[in-house]
Amino acid sequence: MRVIKVKDFVQSVADGLQFISYYHPKDFVQAMHKAYQKEASKPAKDAIAQILINSKMAAYGHRPICQDTGMVCAFVKVGMDAKLDKTDRTITELVNEGVRQAYLNQDNPLRASMVNPPHNGRKNTKDNTPAIVHIDMVPGDKIEIELAAKGGGSEFKSKFKVLNPSDSIVDWVLEMLPTMGAGWCPPGIIGIGIGGTAEKAMLLAKESLGEKIDMHEVLERGPQTLIEELRVELYHRINALGIGAQGLGGLTTVLDVKIHEYPTHAACKPVALIPNCAATRHVHFTLDGSGVAKLPVPCLEDWPDIAEVDKTQMRRVNLDDLTQADIESFKPGETLLLNGKLLTGRDAAHKRIVDMIKAGEDLPVDLKGRFIYYVGPVDPVGDEIVGPAGPTTATRMDKFTEFMLSKVGIAGMVGKAERGAQTITSIKKHKAVYLMAVGGAAYLISKSIRKARVVGFKDLGMEAIYEFEVEDMPVTVAVDSQGTSVHETGPKEWKVKIADMMT
Template identity: 85%
Template sequence: MAVIKTEDFIQSVADALQFISYYHPQDFVQAMHSAYLKEESKAAKDAMGQILINSKMSAYGKRPICQDTGMVCAFVKVGMEAKLDKTDRTVTELVNEGVRRAYLNSENPLRASMVSPPNGARKNTKDNTPAIVHIDLVKGDKIDVELAAKGGGSEFKSKFKVLNPSDSVVDWVLEMLPTMGAGWCPPGIIGIGIGGTAEKAMVLAKESLGGKIDMHEILERGPKTPLEELRVELYHKINALGIGAQGLGGLTTVLDVKINEYPTHAACKPVALIPNCAATRHVHFSLDGSGVAVLPYPKLEDWPEIAAQDQSNIRRVNLDTITQAEIESFKPGETLLLNGKLLTGRDAAHKRIVDMVKKGESLPVDLKGKFIYYVGPVDPVGDEVVGPAGPTTATRMDKFTDFMLNEVGIAGMVGKAERGEATVDAIKKRKAVYLMAVGGAAYLISKSIRQAKVVGFEDLGMEAIYEFEVEDMPVTVAVDSQGTSVHKTGPSEWKVKIENMNKTPEKV
């Protein structure tokens, strides 16, 4: 019987969470690089290039890949012949202690995102606990742990439906993908669970995302099982949608499709879909009583060399002197380099701003004519002015945008993913603009921020209003002043292009 020290368990969890905060799995890096090399859409290729550069920078700097360092999900398989040396705490409590230790690490503090209760006060727990823990008793004398840090932008694009037994899983998935928008930061991995009950299907989908990316291997040798055939069919058909990296349109929307199955009732076919984003973070380790887990540390030379984008012909924009005429000259899909003062604000800040303006109260900072960046940065360490500071999903701010444009008077917004139809109409009516930064490039983006200070709502923590001084921060014009959205035009154009490519003799 293996005796495993509780301290080894806790420290292994803490070490693993630090590890996945800055190391992408190597199979993901290789798959992303392969997609980058074959991508023909300039906008999508540039986005994937930023993701790969960010990945390498995070590995070297040991700082988070993404500002959203995720909710911790743990699959713990306890061997029935394994024993913990102390039994004063449950396995879930030990996982939570490891989470607490990892997220409060002073050398690489991770952003705490968990709030409790989920409805009402929603107070941040400050240490990212509690984790979501799944425990299973299995044969053997080891404890196996699969840890993932799941960002909100991808986790809450999950879908579920109980299909009729004769319904097509492929048809349902292809129906769901376009409705997910770009907030899940493609290209990534789609996890699917088929069978069981409602909750079982969701767990199956989540657990599938811990598997190795092996689609390239299956494509080379050909599928050998019905499940592999289904994976390949979905892989090709999802990519044929043309959604592309960051939803800008392109050849690659998914790097792999993973599927787990379980028997189910004869009257139904439960199906769950959960995406993993471009900040894919997971690792597996085993404890056998010999000490803390040994993690699969990568070699830094394993990251590909990606040439930085040539910025010589890219328009530089001074946010401190920007004019309405300049805003109206921005073209859909154009790359800009932002300079000057950029204010930040997310969900909580927007709600407070709206409430204060409606009450006639003065705001802590003048927002008229300013640009708002939707971000909740990681705390800085050492000589950093700010920690990783990538964009959050702009769609969540849609409910506030008309008010922010017309009553508060902001000139533009920076975030990730698409905007809703009503918001696009409001942007067009106000002759404003929405700019997109690359989700999954948080550490790279933070290097464009030269100064940072809190100028309002300090009590909101990472959701406070910051004033960033940015230098050559790269963004894409996602909705221009005429209401043209690249998240609509890009995928539509590339879906047609892909259809035409597949009709050519070379592809037959």
Template identity: 65%
Template structure:
């Protein structure tokens, strides 16, 4: 009977989490490279180029692909012939592996997990606890799949109890546009059908652990109804024209994965879990012979794509920016930002709101400033800041009118803004700029210095002041209210419908 040492499981989990923080799965980068070659939308092609360039940089530099290093989910298929040599629970052993990975001195990962989720939401500081799913199976080995899921994509999860006669395809096509771009497409859609509500959700998540094989599936042809459904959804979701980062284009999903389970005769539960451009997951096996360490991938299989700034991009001096200059920006313009910008996310915005509500003075002025929605990874060595890609801007929508009223000139984030926020931006004659989600290490190279200027106790959610040079962004909502996250997909949906 194989005995799995506690230390072997801890080391293997820790190694896997470090590995997936900076190495994309090879199937993903190859599929994304193929999408890059066929993409005809300039904005989407530029976004994919940034993601692919960031992927290579992260692999070489051993720094996170994305600043949101995720909530850890672990799927364990425990062979019934195996014993865990530990006085601790399986959850505790796996969490120790998570703890060590996220505190690794040469590549610390961002701790994003908060306890007491309904009330105080205190950061646990070590990214534990993880979410563990265990299945006892026949055999003399332990199969472990480790994933790290960012909040931007996890928050776009959808579920519905369909009637037995309802169309799965119709529901998916109605639902995907409501997910916006906060899940950082192009990625994958995981779908769970059947069982109970919670079973459908778990299946949708677990389906994302499978290799990308849509091209191979189409080449050989479907052999089951589920495979036919995968192909149909892949083609019809891409025909929506949402595109990379929601800017409009040919590729929204690289693959669609489906798992199903028998369900009640009166029910048809269905769940969608999207996987973002970071798509972090890995698999290892333990058989009692020692820890399992993942092999280093061969970077020669990475697409030969090197992003550079658009030659038509406008350079913007943030230290001399005026409202008149902001009003000259047009939706879709590429900008290169240089100078000092502030940062702020959910917790900082809430605290600003509370201070204003009590009539207290703010610790920093936002007049004529630009704010970047970001929660960076801690720096190592001589880095001014760790990977620092944008967070989903939609979460700050309810604070936008307040912030623009304080004199803010612009905001930088990822994904779309809501209708009320677009109206507020237009009324104030300001702008929302989009940075590419999934290109955090690339973006961080534009940051020359960083210092905390307010709310230091909030950790990665504190307000920093970054000094940036040539930080690439796209004008997503211009001062006249033009919104590329609406116009881009609409344009490409029409082009796809007409056969290009």
């Protein structure tokens, strides 16, 4: 029987979570680079460029790829002939201790996002515990651990349905993809689980996301199994939807499609779909009693050299003296470089603002005529002004938007992903604007922030209202003052273009 030290188990989990916070897997970088090279849509190509530049910066700086450093999911396979040297804590407790150490690491603190209880109260646990842990007993004398850190923007775009045995999985997936919007930050990977029960299908989909990206290899040699044939069909047909990078329209929506299956009841066909975003983070290692896991540190030359977008042809916008005429001159899909003072606010801040105004209370900062950036930044380290500070999904703020425009008087918003129909109507009615920053480029965006201070709701932590002073922060006009949304026009245009290419 092989003995594995508890301290090695915990340290390996902590090291693994730090590792994946700033290192993309090599296969992901290569697949994203291929997508960049072939992309014909300029907005999509620029977005992929930012993702790749951000990835390389994070690898060099050992700082998070994304401000949402994720919920920890651990698949632990314990060999039946393996033994821990101490048995006073469970496997789940040991994983949680590793999570705690990783997320509280002073050299690279990671954002804690877990709240407990999940309904009433919702207090942040402060150390990102507990993890979601799946344990299996397997033959052998080693312990295998697969770690993933899943951000909320992708994890909660998951879909599930029990199909009839004769129903088409392809048709269902193609029906679901457009409903997922861009909050999962494509291009990414789609995991599909087929069979078992409801919870088993979801687990299969999640497990599949830990596999190596090999779609280009499959395409080059041709599919050799029925599952590979299904993967290839879905890959081509999903990309033919034209959703593209960040939902802006383009050639690549998915880099790969992964499928796991399991026997199921004769009367049904459970199917689950879980996306992995542009902040794909996972690592696999084995503990054999010889010490802490040795993680495969990548060679920084593996990252492609991507030139930053030429800013000389872009419009610079000064937020401090922006006029209504300026806002109404912004064109859909136009890239702007923001300068000046930008306020931040997410779900909790929006709710408190609404409650305070309804109660007749004064706000801690005047929001009239200001722009709000939907962000919850990572804490800074060293001489950083702010940690990685990428956008969160704007759709969550839709329920507050009419109030924020009509009662609070904000002039515009910055976030990621699409806005709902009612919100677009409100933007048009108030001649406001919604700007989109690239999800998956958090560290790169943080370098545009020159000053940062909390100006309201300090008790909300990363959800407090900050005032950022930004310099040349790149954004795309996603909904203009006339209500034109590039998340609607872009995919429609590219779906037609791709269909024409295939004929």
